[in-house]
Amino acid sequence: MPIYKLPDLKYDYGQLEPHLSARILQLHHDKHHLAYVNGANETLEKLADARKGDNFAAINQLEKSLAFHISGHKLHSILWTNMKPGGGGEPTGEIKSAIEADFGTFAAFQKQFNAASAGVQGSGWGVLSWEPLAGKLIINQVYDHQSEHAQGGVPILVCDVWEHAYYLQYENRRAEWIGAFWNVINWNDANRRLADAKVGKFEL
Numbered sequence: 001m002p003i004y005k006l007p008d009l010k011y012d013y014g015q016l017e018p019h020l021s022a023r024i025l026q027l028h029h030d031k032h033h034l035a036y037v038n039g040a041n042e043t044l045e046k047l048a049d050a051r052k053g054d055n056f057a058a059i060n061q062l063e064k065s066l067a068f069h070i071s072g073h074k075l076h077s078i079l080w081t082n083m084k085p086g087g088g089g090e091p092t093g094e095i096k097s098a099i100e101a102d103f104g105t106f107a108a109f110q111k112q113f114n115a116a117s118a119g120v121q122g123s124g125w126g127v128l129s130w131e132p133l134a135g136k137l138i139i140n141q142v143y144d145h146q147s148e149h150a151q152g153g154v155p156i157l158v159c160d161v162w163e164h165a166y167y168l169q170y171e172n173r174r175a176e177w178i179g180a181f182w183n184v185i186n187w188n189d190a191n192r193r194l195a196d197a198k199v200g201k202f203e204l
């Protein structure tokens with residue numbers, strides 16, 4: 001039995017339009033995300049084979065693949081629930097107070113998140129994370145799916161800035177995609193993730 005599974009979207013492909021096109025969402029979920037799920041499961045099998053055969057010649061490649069695919073699966077699963085039709089607006093509840101406590105104002109947070117996401121060189125993510133050691137929210141600029149992530153941090157709100165996330169609709173205008181992302185954010189989901197993270201619970 002595969003360990004990792006592709007979660008269903010909780011809305012139809014076209015329901016995030018005009019902010020995110022149905023075609024992008026369909027390809028992104030059905031093809032790109034599926035590839036990370038399959039890659040994670042296959043890499044675990046290859047590692048089991050390596051142990052069985054006592055052959056670790058490919059260990060560096062396999063360990064990189066494991067981190068890449070598991071992280072890709074988690075970040076995409078979070079992204080789908082971080083968005084909803086008719087979302088956006090300003091945060092409410094616990095996430096609002098936490099953002100204001102740790103970034104000063106929502107506007108300051110939004111500027112930092114936009115800058116971090118837009119500034120990723122190549123493929124990656126802007127990620128708002130719960131940093132459990134400090135008990136604070138921080139923003140990470142994650143490269144690929146796994147690099148430059150502060151260990152132990154729990155993603156709360158994530159924006160995919162790989163070209164596959166926006167290019168069919170926004171072409172090279174990444175900042176426009178990030179701007180559109182604010183219109184579909186599901187702040188209830190961010191609140192749920194923050195509450196879970198504070199008690200050490202992690203669910204997709």
Ligand code: MN3
Pocket residue numbers: 028032076160162164165
């Ligand atoms: Mn992606």
